[in-house]
Amino acid sequence: MSGLNSQQAGQGPVFIMLHGLFGSLDNFRSVSLHLERSLTVLRMDLPGHGLSPSLPTLSIEAMADAVLAEIDQLGIKEFHLLGHSLGGKVAMSVAGNPSCQGLQSLCVVDIAPRQYKPHHQPIIDALQALDLQQITDRRDADLQLRNAIPDAGVRAFLLKSLYRHDSGHFDWRFDLQQLATDYPLICRPPIVNRTIEPPTLFIKGGDSDYLGADDETGIKAVCAHPSLKIIVGAGHWPHAEKPAQFTRICQEFLSHV
Structure with a gap:
């Protein structure tokens, strides 16, 4: 497999995001602009996402x-690592891999190290049902997805990854078929595979139910x-x-590592 797509900017300790x-490295663009003043920020497209190649199996461990x-x-020898949601699971797998060297700290955003219900399945079904050959523009795709995905914010997030081929037809920047399979x-x-020893910060969205008090035992395992x-x-x-509060939390955490 060829390397993953990434973008690097700033100066200072390396902070990988x-x-x-269904996201891409662009998801952290606005936050990274502030962090780049004191850090070398490396935003990475996960396998099967953005401009990174896919994998035969898109499991958490294969991505890690x-x-x-x-x-x-x-050639990065020392780094700090942050992952959001699926990226947080991948980050935990990276941190817990015995071959991982040089990790200084870990930030996990709104996800726990546990099994989750398949609540993205309706989104996957809706995306697979969308006939990309017949779409004329993003607005058309948005209209067709509206019934199955009523949340306008979720649709807007997904449609960021819709692009037009040179052929004129549309496609997704993520490997929908493999993600659906896996x-x-x-x-x-x-x-x-080993206890995550570096300082680890879990950042929870107050209105989100992805991370709860029940997850404390699993996190400490x-x-x-860990801190929250x-x-x-x-x-x-x-x-x-x-974004401003999120950035401050990251900066404060990293300054004490």
């Missing part, structure tokens, strides 16, 4: 292996030094909904 399911290989390929694997908890910050008034995308 991993997006969530690809991220580790990319870090090694780039979605049960993505719902599983990440495999953490895999992380030696809650962003009041934010949902599952706190970095997009409350």
Whole structure:
């Protein structure tokens, strides 16, 4: 497999950012602009997302292996790692891999190391039902998805990854077919093969139900030094909904590592 697509900017310690399911490195663009003043921010497209190549199996562990290989390929010796949602699961798998060297800290955004119900299945079904050959523009796609995906914010997020081929037809920047096939694997908890020793911060959206008090036991089972910050008034995308507060939390955490 060729390397993952990434963008790097700024100066200082290396801070690697991993997006969530159906996302891309662009999801952290606005936050990274502030962080780049004191950090070398490396935003990475997960396998099967954005401009990164896909994999025969898009499991959490296969994605983590690809991220580790990319870090090694780039010659990065020490780094801080952040992952949102699926990216958070991948980040935990990276941190818990015995071959992971040089990790200074871990940030996990609105996800826990546990099994989740397949609540993205209606979205996957709607995207697979969309006839990309017949779409004329993004507005047309938005109209066709409206009944199945009533949340306008979710549709807008998904449609960021819709692009037009040179042929004139539309396609997704993520590998929809492989993600649909491997979605049960993505719902599983990440495999953490060793205790995550570096300081680990869990950031929860106050209005989100992805991360709860019940997750404390599971978190302490895999992380030696976990802490928690809650962003009041934010949902599952706190970095997009409350970017200034999110950035401050990251900066404060990293300054004490």
